Amino acid sequence: MLGRPNIAIAGLACETSTFSPARTLAPAFHPRRGKEVIDEYAFLHPGTPLGNSANWHGALIGHALPGGIVARESFEKLASEIITRMIEIKNTTSIDGLWFDIHGAMCVEGMDDAEAELLQRIRKIIGPDVIVSASMDLHGNVSQRLVHQTDLITCYRMAPHEDEQETKERACKNLVDMLKSPAGRPGRPLKAWVPIPILLPGEQTSTRIEPAKSLYELVPGVEATDGILDAAIWVGYAWADEPRNHAVVVVTGWNADCVTEGAKKLANYFWDARRDFKFVAPxxxxxxxxxxxxxxxxxxxxxxxxxxxxxxxxxxxxxxxxxxxxxxxxxxxxxxxxxxxxxxxxxxxxxxxxxxxxxxxxxxxxxxxxxxxxxxxxxxxxxxxxxxxxxxxxxxxxxxxxxxxxxxxxxxxxxxxxxxxxxxxxxxxxxxxxxxxxxxxxxxxxxxxxxxxxxxxxxxxxxQDLPRLGHVRIHRPMWPYDREFAEAPDLTPQLIPFSNEAL
Structure with missing residues (x-):
């Protein structure tokens, strides 16, 4: 690509418990629009390497304090404004990329997989050729439907999330690098996705302590492998009851063997360590x-x-x-x-x-x-x-x-x-x-x-006593809700192609 790419920014982020009677309304997202979106992130400011590497166009982002389920009317209001603003950006310039700024554990009344639904609506405006990079919390949920519609997807590697800004900057840098990559590179990157039947709270998966500490220390080594662009592990979100709630590994890159082997290594380590996860404190x-x-x-x-x-x-x-x-x-x-x-x-x-x-x-x-x-x-x-x-x-x-x-x-x-x-x-x-x-x-x-x-x-x-909450919609068997598995789970990585179709 010659010149600076045009990259839009949009997303809604809210970690929501379906076991709380609280409801999250639109004002709780404190929406930022246009230039306010760029102002939110220092690494995108003019004069910075990333700020100068692309033309950044803020549509709308909203980050709500974690809470109860998002009211459907509030979601529709914010999603509609995002679509309107994406249309305005598209009408004034070509859109080469989208940074999808989300958390990954947002639940909306009457809707499953809200982030994938929002991205699908955005895709209808920007089209299938725009490259999408998503950044997420490691306590988010990564459905197959979401992976299908993204090209790059990553998450935090620390809990507590001391690397939040670093992760978001990485998602943007990967996007810019891909848009500016040599014309000879073979199409979109490959994504190896592995769902893991584990659903644990953050208080048992802090990267301060083992085994999460060693698990996440494997990520940079996998990512450094030739042919791999990014590696990520999601713990998932334990306090919502949707089929997508479970741990996931995604490794992205250009070499099918490398991304598959990297994803397999991380997923197997996670599964093998499942009995060792304990609370971060007495x-x-x-x-x-x-x-x-x-x-x-x-x-x-x-x-x-x-x-x-x-x-x-x-x-x-x-x-x-x-x-x-x-x-x-x-x-x-x-x-x-x-x-x-x-x-x-x-x-x-x-x-x-x-x-x-x-x-x-x-x-x-x-x-x-x-x-x-x-x-x-x-x-x-x-x-x-x-x-x-x-x-x-x-x-x-x-x-x-x-x-x-x-x-x-x-x-x-x-x-x-x-x-x-x-x-x-x-x-x-x-x-x-x-x-x-x-x-x-x-x-x-x-x-x-x-x-x-x-x-x-x-x-x-x-x-923190997850079984007494009463999950009924998560896939079973699921550790630690089920302590015995009739057979070991199939952790074979699936190569997920880009798809703009709803799944």
């Missing part, structure tokens, strides 16, 4: 975790309230854990062991707190407005410690000191992953006894702060 019931934290000399001691993790798809407003924490006699007095609880949405509680002001003692009720399957709203009396306006997710945050527990309340749900999330609220997480966070594995800053930590197996839309 686990226990909430009460067991509190007991351990109270007798430990490690400070701060972190406890993950994992069942309602808002960054895995939980509603974020389950009150089950907070109710039991505040019921413990150790925390009844302000002189008791100091603790932070992050967090619980309570719009009405926030209104009461705003009217009263810092220092006032108030009684408020919060939680269970969305997910009331595990416990009802909780009523607390405490002193207002701090108030903060303007957070992108929470909108308004407040801290209520109840006994010796500093409870973070929010207008809308918010994850607490960084130290400044606490210090902005006049909290000092490094200098308290216990920090309770609605999370699974600790994100890097929390991990670095914690002197010790435990993962509490608590109820919610992303319950």
């Amino acid at each position: 686990t226990g019931s909430l009460m067991e975790c509190i007991d351990s934290a109270l007798v430990s000399s490690s400070r701060p001691f972190f406890i993950s309230d994992s069942g309602d993790n808002p960054t895995a798809g939980g509603a974020g407003d389950v009150t089950w854990s907070l109710d039991r924490i505040l019921g413990r006699p150790e925390f009844k007095s302000s002189s008791g062991p100091t603790a932070i609880y992050a967090s619980l949405p309570g719009p009405q509680a926030i209104e009461t707190i705003l009217k009263a002001g810092i220092g006032a003692v108030v009684t408020v009720t919060a939680g269970a407005e969305v997910d009331d399957l595990h416990d009802g709203p909780i009523t607390m009396t405490g002193r207002i410690h701090s108030i903060r306006h303007g957070d992108k997710d929470a909108v308004v945050e407040a801290v209520l000191q109840v006994g010796s527990v500093f409870v973070i309340l929010t207008k809308l749900r918010k994850p607490y992953h960084r130290e400044h999330d606490f210090t902005r609220l006049n909290l000092a997480p490094r200098h308290v006894d216990i920090v309770f966070v609605k999370i699974g594995y600790l994100e890097p800053e929390l991990f670095d702060m914690a002197s010790d930590w435990l993962l509490a197996l608590t109820p919610g839309g992303v319950d």
Whole structure:
């Protein structure tokens, strides 16, 4: 190709639990359009190698905080705008490539395989000749239908996802390199796809620990093989119930033998290691975790309230854990062991707190407005410690000191992953006894702060006890839902050709 290729950018990303009563609406995606899309990614800015290598055209991208199933009307609204904007781009210039910026675990009401459906609609506009490169979360799902419609597809190689931007940049670089490749290269790359009958939560597949650490360390070696362009392993998303939910390996390249052997190597290692996947930290019931934290000399001691993790798809407003924490006699007095609880949405509680002001003692009720399957709203009396306006997710945050527990309340749900999330609220997480966070594995800053930590197996839309959630639509047998297989699964890689037809 002579000159700079024209590349469009579009996609919707949301990790959604079908076991949560929450629903995700269009505004939650915080859509970016046109130049806003380019502004989102520093590696595409003018003056950067990638920014200068192509003419980038933003259609629409939307990244929602993980949550419940996406309302069909909201999906259709956003998908329709993407199509309209793709038509506008096509009417002003030729489109040579598409970066499909997705997560891979978005579930939409009345629809299976939402990302493949969205790409098929886009393909009807841009046509079969446009080269598509998809970047995904390793907790996404890769159906055969999605692979058929993409030319390049890759995902993160770290959990926690410290390589998110690196992965997206790789997807764009691979796309540009392919569009600028020598004319003698034989057509579209080959894709070796291997579905693996394993479905595990992220808390058992963190690349910090074995066996996921060694599994993902194999990827660069496979990718470095002559004839291979990219290698990727998807763990899949455990808290949704669709047939596409399972682990997958995809190796992309130009040599059929190499991509097939590379995919086979990764898939077999994954399967053979299935019994070795364990939780990333010691686990226990909430009460067991509190007991351990109270007798430990490690400070701060972190406890993950994992069942309602808002960054895995939980509603974020389950009150089950907070109710039991505040019921413990150790925390009844302000002189008791100091603790932070992050967090619980309570719009009405926030209104009461705003009217009263810092220092006032108030009684408020919060939680269970969305997910009331595990416990009802909780009523607390405490002193207002701090108030903060303007957070992108929470909108308004407040801290209520109840006994010796500093409870973070929010207008809308918010994850607490960084130290400044606490210090902005006049909290000092490094200098308290216990920090309770609605999370699974600790994100890097929390991990670095914690002197010790435990993962509490608590109820919610992303319950770590997968069998008790009640999957009925995933393929069976599936590890660990099924511990015995009548015969070993067929892990023969399938070479997936490009196809613009719905499957």
